[in-house]
Each structure stands twice: as C-alpha cells, then as structure tokens.
Amino acid sequence: MSLQIKDLSFSFGDKKVLKGVSFEVADGEFIGLMGPNGSGKTTLLRCMMDYLPAESETVLVDMKPIHTFTQRELARMFAVVPQSSTTDFTFTAYDIVMMGRIPHISSRFVGESKADAEVVRKAMETTDTLRFATRVFSELSGGERQRVIIARAIAQQPKALLLDEPTVYLDINGQFEIMDLIKKLNKEDGITVIAVLHDVNLAARYCDRIALLNDGVVESIGPPKEVLTPDAIQSVYGIEVVIRKDPFTQAVYVMPRTSVPSIHRHGTRVHLISGGGTGGPTMKALHDQGYSVSTGVVNVLDDDFVSAKDLHIPAVAEVPFSQVSEEAHSENLRLISESSFVVVSSFPVGPGNFRNLEAAKAALDSGKRVIIVRPKDVPSIDFVGGKADALIAGLITSGATVTEDISKVLVGIPERRVA
Amino acid sequence: MNTNKSRKSKLTMWAIASVVILTVAAFASGILVGQVTTPKATGTVIIDDYGRTIKLGSEPKRVVSVAPTPTEMLFAVGAGNLVVGVDDYSDYPAAVKNVTKVGGIALNVEMILSLKPDLILSSDLVPLAQLAQLEGNGIPYIILAARTLEEVFKDIKLVGLMTGHIDDASALVSGLEARVAAVTAKTSDVNLTKPRVFVEFYPMWTYGPGSFGDDMIKLAGGTNIAANTSSEYVPVTDEFVIAQDPQVIVYTVGSNYNGTTPTTISKRPGWSGISAVAWGKMYSVDDNLVSRYGPRIVDGLEALAKILHPELF
C-alpha cells in the first residue's frame, strides 16, 4: 500500500500549519517524520489518516484520494499508535487489543468470532503482552501499555502503521524494545511504517528514509545520512551538531555540541600535543576561550583528529599503525615554534608516538611554556617501559606546569611572559 | 466530505425521527383516548368550582374526602356517616380520628380503591393528576374551591345537595349567615375606627388584596396593612411592616406551629417600635379557622372581630 501526499496544505483557522507538503511513501518503507515542535508533523499524520479533513486529491492511498474510502476501510488499512494511552475506565489489556478488530467485525449485530480472538491472541503473542491480558490496562507501565497499543494496531491487520512519537514516555530500555518490535513488523510482515520521531538518533537508526519538516514544508527527504547533515539540522533545529557513525549499526549518529557564548577571538596560538582521544575536552576548552589551536601528531583514525576536523583546527596527521614520521615531526615542531605555549594531554604513549613527547621536551627547552593536563585517576599512560614517565617527570622538574583542568590555568596566561 | 458518512447519518436521523414520531403518537393517542367518560345516568348534575360538570348516578353512599375543608363540610351537614376515607390532614371534627386515612401529599391509590368509594371530594390543593387517575378508575371527583364567604355557603349547600342533606345544609348556612351579619352589623359602621392590622398566617407572609383573608379583615372591621400590595399572598419585609405600623398583629397557631409568640415578634429587628408591639396587642388565632374555607371560617371571622374590636364583641 503506497501513500502519496501532493501539495498538502492545512490551516487551523488562520494559522497555516502545513504549507504545501509533497512526498511519497512506498509500500513496505519505514519512513520517519522529523522536525522541531510546531513544524506540522502531527498535523501531517492526522491528515494522512483522514482525521483532519484535507483538501481532496492531496492525500492519496494507492493513487486513490483518501476521501473515496469509508472510515472503516481506512481503519482496516491504517493503524495508529499515539504517544501514550491512558483511560480511567477499567478495560483489560485484552479488551483494548480486541478493539482493534472493530473495523473488521461486519455488523453491529454480531459479536467477535473465534477468528477474531485468534488474531488478537497472535497479536498479543508477538508483542509479548499475553501475560497481562487480564490485567487492567491503566495499571500497566508505560512500556507495557505501548506494547498493548501496538498489539491493538497489529490486530487491526493494517497495511500501514502510523506512529506519533511512540517512545516519548518510555525509558531507554522501552524505547529500543518498541522500535525493534516495529522494525520487525516492517521487515517481516511488510507493514509500511510512518513514524513521527523526536529522537534523531532513533530515527537515523531505524528509518529507511527521513522526511525533515520545518515550518510546514518538507525541507529534505532521503536516507538518514543524506538528510541528517549538520547544516540541515542547524537550519531546522537551530542547534550545532556533529555527525558520527554508530559503531554497531553504522547508522548516522548525531551529537549536539553544547553551545557556548562566543568569546572574542584573541587568536593567541596554542599547540596541543595529544592523542588517543584525550585531547578533545582540552581542545574544545581552548577553542571556546578564543585561542587559535593547532594539534599534532595524531593518526587519522584517532578521535582527536576527528574532533580537530570538527572544530576546524589544523592538525598534523599520520597514517595509523605507524611511527611518527620525520616529516610529521618537523611539522609538529614548526607549529610549536609558532605558538605562544604548548599544552600536553595525558595521551597513551607507545613506541609509535613517543616522538610527540620529545617534541614537548623540545618546546620546553626552547623556552616555551608547557602545561601538562593530567586529570586525577588517569591510568598509566606509559607503554614504552618507563621512558615516558621519566621524560614527563623530567619536564616537570624543568619547569612544566601540571594541572588537572586546563580552564584553571587559562586565566592569566596571555599576560604571562615566558620566563 | 464522505458520501458514505452522510448516507449513514441520514439513515440514523430517520431512525431517530421515527422513534420520536412513534413516541409522540403514543402520547397523543393517550391524550385522545385518555379522557374518561363519566357514567351517563339520570341523577344529580353537579357543576363544581372548577366549572366541571359531574353527573352523579345516584346519591353517593361511600365518600372519600381528600382535603380537610370538604371533610369538615361533610360532617357539618350531617353526612359524616357517608365518609369512608379522609386524607392525613383532616383532623376535624373528632369523629374523623376513626376514619381510614388515605395519604398526605400523595394519595394512596390502593387505599382509596380498597374503600370502594363512589365519590371523591377535593379542594384545589390536591394534585389534579391524582384526581384524574382516580377518575380513570371510575371514581368521579368534585373540587370545592371557595374564594369568598358566598362561595363557602354555596359549597356547603352543594355538599348537602349531593349527599341528600340539603335541609341540614340550608339550616347551617342560614345560621352562619346570621352570625356573619351580626358581625358586619357592628363593623360596617362608618364611624368605627378600623385599626391597622397585620395578619401573619405564616412568618412574614400575609394576605394581599383579593384574597379570602383580606375579605375577612375587612368584614371584621380592620384595615389590612397589605391591602395595596401586588398579589393575594404576599411576603413582606421588616421595613414594610414597620412603615405601615399596624396597631394589631394577629398570628396563627396550630398545625403549622412555628414557634411564633409575642416575644419572638417583639424581638424582630426594629419591631419594638411598632404600635402593636409597644401596646402588646399581639394575638394568636387557630390556623385552621382562617385557612380552611369551610363552615368554621365564620368562627375565624368572629375571632378576628373580637381581637380587633374587643369593646364590641
């Protein structure tokens, strides 16, 4: 069952909520609808199931306008799972699921058949809700209730499932439970899924395509990695993010950057010697404080390299699993010479990057101020049989400062003259 | 919108409309059919105080009275032996104590039917629906609703007529008329000062113009302070009574005894300055003598006259 939305507009009185939305949903797709609050996602969903009256010819199911279907026919094709469901009335979970059969029971005068009961039982089995079938629905937990609602949706034997932020009230465990269940229904039973999702990463992980809505229009639509770019998210949500790849699913993973009020960039040059992902916080702290940061030598797979790229910080890179080359080392030294001072993070030192410590020593010897950032409880970083510890100890005795937190020593640095 | 939807709603609108029509028709048929025809027979034709014409097949032998006034009338004309049932509020004369009671605000239909009456006498305070229901069971009812002394006498004669005691009734009426004349002879004297009187039949309620009580006050030689108010039974305010400054206050006691005494009256805010209160001219009268428009109303008139003009009576 395919769905076509053609130039759909909808207003509540004078307030225009949807302003010409167009896209298509193919049979069996898992498509996510995303957007900030007020972008019209829920309204779009409601138009899709004909709960809100859209203009004719704007919503088409299998190429036929939605108004040509009766309400019952639509209820047999679409099943809806809202954000949450509660009721003061003492329905049991079984009662709730059995209501999913209402669009299928042909006449007012007959009750449920054995076939209906069987559909319900299977639906509850799939959602693992059989065990509280006789319990009162309102006494179940949020996650259990959502599963029961999904069972009801399954009992409707729909061709498409419409979900409106189904995981909003669920804990982290419940969220993945529900999404896995929905994905299973999508893949195994071929049910088209259209889900309004607020959690960007859930959407990225589960959806085949994502439609990004903003202010009543579809800004972009496509596979997650195409749609969820930092620029798109910045423009739609107004937040700076960085994109990673989820190490397990390879799905796009969005990390918001905490926004800090921009400080006057005084441009004082600082060089950060780091690696093993330890330099990230320091790099950001320095960058946010207005310094002009450079870093080296890090290998291209290192998190510090990726962080540097995100912050547009020049980094001396090296290929992975190799020694710091002569070239890289010289470049490192050059950047050091151009800096006012040097910061060294507590990076794990192995034979491959021992030269980075030597660069730090060179910096100190040439009169540059060296600050070593060593947080409490850092495990031993020496993987060269003691040479690293010795060198660092030597740096300290020669005048390098040690601090736990770079921001503690940042104030006052620009005035300090190198002794 | 959806054509199917509108088809379904049209269908159900028709369904509801037909149910409404059916129900209304049932009601209507009830109205048309429910009128009871009283037995056509030669015998007395009575027109009661509601203008209804009732044909009595023969003299009634078993009468149920569902209000105190008709009860008193029946006994007063000597027809007390015909009375087989009275309402809970009938309490005069004493013989009534032994008569079967048939209910208060609501009449007990079972009880009445079991007494097998052939006539029901009522006042206008009994729910018409109940009387109509009894009529539907074959028992005619007559409503007595006198509003003036003349009407009371007429009703007494009517009761005498229908029970075969017309002579007793006429004699009673003559006696009553004589007693009334005795009062009015003295009170209609133009030179007589008619004291301002406040008659309180219920706390802060009095008789207004056009009511029986107002007539009585006039006949008893008093000036009703509420003679120019707006309705027959008026609630009054403290300011009104104080402004009118009655010289005599009459309050009722009896079945509706509500604790009113001269002391309580004088304690009402601002009342101590009223002439009647200052001179201690606050008198009680039996409630039943002024509210039951039957033979004893003349007793009430005499009591009132005695209060207003102790020097004359």
Add this chain to the structure above:
Amino acid sequence: MDTSNPRKLHNDDLSSVSRRRMLILLGLAGLLAISTLVALFIGTLGPIGPAAQHRISYGDALNAIFSRSGEWETIFWDVRIPRVLLAGLVGAALACAGTAMQAVFRNPLADPFIIGVSSGAALGAATAGLIGLTAAVSVFLPPFFAFITALATVFAVYALGTVRGKVYADTLLLSGVAVAAFLGAIVSFLIYFVREQFHQLIFWLLGSLTLASWDMVIVVFIATVIGSLLIFLHGRDLNALLLGDETAHNLGVDPEFLRKLMLGVAALMTATAVAFTGIIGFVGLIVPHMMRLVFGADHRMLVPASTLFGGTFLILCDAVARTVAAPTELPVGVITALCGGPFFIYLLRRSRLGGEQR
C-alpha cells in the same frame, strides 16, 4: 489462570470469562423477573405491607394476578401491576441512558439529566398548569408538554455546546450545567410567585410512580425498548469512544455521529420517563457504577446489565417508598438517594484506598 506461562493463556480461558459474563446477565434478567413478582406482593394492603384491615392474602393476590378474579383484581391490574411495570421500565431507561451518558462524556459523574432533560421537563411541568394544560383536561397533557420542553431544552443545550459544527464533551457539559441553572431559577421563580401551582408541581418534582397507568406503561415501553436496544447495539463503538476521539476514529468509529446518536436516544428515553414520573435521581448515576464493578468497562455487557439492574433497583426502591410509611408515600427519589449517597461514599473510599496502594 496460569499467568506464569504465557503460552497457556488460550481461547478457552478467555471465553470462560465471557461465558461467566453471560451467566451473570441471565442472572440479572432472572433477578428482574423475581423482583417484579415480589414487588407485586408488596403494598399498603399487603400481603407484604402494613395494612391492619382490608388485608389481601397471598391466595387472593395470586388469584387476582394470574386468574384475574376476586375483589382485588382492580387493585392489581389497574394499580399495582402498571406501577411495578412502570418502575421497571423507568429504572431501565434511566440506567441505560446514564450508562450512555457516562460513555459519551467519558465522565463517571454524568447522569441522564446532565444535558438538561430534567430542568426542561421541570419547566414544562411547572408551566403546563399555567397555560391550561392540566390533568383535568387529559392525564397525558402535562407529561406530553413536559416531554416537549425536555426535548427542546436538550436541543438548546446541544446547540450551545457545539462549536463550529463539532460537539465537544466539556463544552456540552458546561452548556448543560448553565441551562439547568437558568431553567431551575425560572422554575423556582414560578414556584415562589405562583404558589398555588406549587402544590401541583411539588409532587412531580419529588419524583413519583403513583400515577402509573397502562397507557403510560405502553408509551414508556416503546421508548425504553427501542432506546436501550439502539444503545446496546453500539456497545462496541462506545468502548472505542471511551479511549478518545482520535482513537475511536482510527478504529473506524465516527465519534461525532456516535455522540449525537447516543445523546439523542438517551435524551428521548429519559425525557419520556421523566415526563411521567418526575425527576428520580441516582438511578442513572449509580447503577452503571455498580455494574461496572462487576463487569468492567466493556459496554457490550455493561449496557444490558445496567438496563436490567436499573429496572430491578427502581422496582425495589418504589416498593419500599410506597409501603414503609403507608398510607403516606415517600417520594421514591428519597429512597434512591438514601441508597445512592452511602454507595458513593463507599466508591470514593475504595478508589482513594486503591490509589494509595498504587
């Protein structure tokens, strides 16, 4: 039920639940029949009752009822039987309408009078006499007038509670409250200033089955049977409606239409009953609650259960009302309130305690 092993919960367990429910329904029907019969034996003249003289014996009663013979035949066939039947029908109508109202408004405090039926009928009853439509003309005139004014009031409440063609439960509720208050004020005004009418009206206001006759029984029968059948057939849809408008829509139920239909039918049933018997409170409010305790919220069982038990309840309350202080009759509304008040307190405490346990 073995809840430890989910596989074991199969159709037989679930259908045994519905079988149990059917049995309880049959039991309720039987209870109604029995209470009808018992109520026929209760009355001022006995056999179960206070009468000192003129006492009806059990044998006489049976004769009168079944072989229509004996001196008491009129008492039974003209007075008691129509009265008991009317009580059953009115109780059934009020309880059924109350169940529908509680579903339509999703509010357990709703009763059949909530959309203005009682205040409209009261106005009609109060003014019927004033414009000459007295019972002296025809016993049916005042009730018919009350019926018309009741329906007119419901239309008014409905129109006021509709916003742009859509009916919202809370707007409708408020509209009902406002109109009831307004009409109530008018009725009080009338009572105060036209005091002679008060005697005619108080009777009706307190609610009473005294005027029962076969004509009334027929009219109320038609309205009640058709009305409760219509509501019963929509039991499944009412369940869906309880979960919210949007959910109902998604399940193929048109919430707007269903609401209109249920309100209309319930109003009709209630107006018919109230026109004849005056305002009998609490039946429409507490009977659905009592049945919900037994059956849960499934309206396919709840509606017939409430209807049957409502009839039983009012039959018994009326039997008490007309006998316990004979020959004086207590207004049946007093008896239903005496049962209703304590029951509500019980419900309140039960839910509060339950809430604390959670």
